[in-house]
Amino acid sequence: MITILHAELIKVRHSRTLRAVLAITVGLSLGITALVTAFGGADVLAEYQAVDGGGRYEILFFGSTFGVWAYAFFAAGFAAAEFRNGMINYTFAATANRNRVLLAKAILVAAGGLIIGIVTSLINFAVTQGVLVATGHPSLSLGEPGLLRVILVFIPAQLAVWGVLAVFLGGALRVTTPTVLILLLGSLLPVLVAEFLPTAWGDTVPRWMPGALIESLAGLSVPGSPGYLQLPLAIPAVAVWLIAFAVAGLHWYRTRDV
Structure with a gap:
């Protein structure tokens, strides 16, 4: 498995497209937040941070949410692009066990998402709070209740989870x-149509x-709100999503053209 992981990592390092998408992920995660904060957003940021509750921290990572979907694009391409250019034939010739190939991609995407997420979250925090200090607004410290949890979980988990889901779905499709x-669309539609469906939905x-679920893991969801779940429910629910996509993705990746 170590050999396969190393081989997949080499593919990322030598693919201009994959490296470009990774650069876009980081650029969106940091650049949008920096631009919005620097050009007129300091007042809005300070206003949101003054509100009670963990949700007030979410605005710190506004730009990073765009980076999440850029990373999902990277992850999907990491699993799917080789089928388009025919390079997957060389991979399967070297590694007969197809499941290990897709699992290696998922492991690298998950690890990369966690690392990129933590780094960009810390930089976003430093940028936003630095601008607030420079403009004379009250700023936050890492000792604020729940803030460190948000930094270590919200964007890192978003990148890792959506990235892994994209790997397995991309490998299947x-x-x-x-x-x-x-x-x-699958993430947005259930929320958007809720207004037109019975309250129970x-x-x-x-x-x-x-x-x-990730917002609940990060402590951003307010207890009692429609999006809130306690950790003992949110953690296994995220695991169920990952396992379901893994089972389906690995099956199709292994058997679709055999």
Whole structure:
């Protein structure tokens, strides 16, 4: 497995497209927050940070949410692009066990998401609070209640979870853009249609979607709100999403053209 992980890592290092998407992920995660904060956003940021509750921290990572979907595009392409250019034949010739190939991609995407997420979250925090200090607004410290949890969980988990889901779905569908669109629409539609469906839908379904579950993990969801779940429920629910996509993705990746 170590050999396969190393081989997949080499693919990322030598693919201009994959490296470009990774650069876009980091650029979006940091650049949008910096621009919005620097050019007129300091007042809004300070206003949100003055509100009670863990949700006030979410605005710190506004730009990073765009980076999440850029990373999902990277992850889907990491799993699917080789089928388009035919390079997957060389991979399967070197590694007969297809499951290990896709699992190696998922492991690298998860690890990369956690690392990129933590680094960009810390930089975003430093940028936003630095601008607030420079403009004379009250700033936050890492000792604020729940803030460190948000930094270590919210964006890192978003990148890792959506990235892994994109790997398994991309491996099954073997196309990049449709994979990301399916994930994006699948995450948004249950929330958007809640307004037009019975109250029971809005009170149950949206909170079980991956994005809402991660907000609960990070402590951003307010207890009692439609998106809130306690940790003993949110953690296994995220695991169920990952396992379900893994089982389906590995099956199709292994058997689709055999």
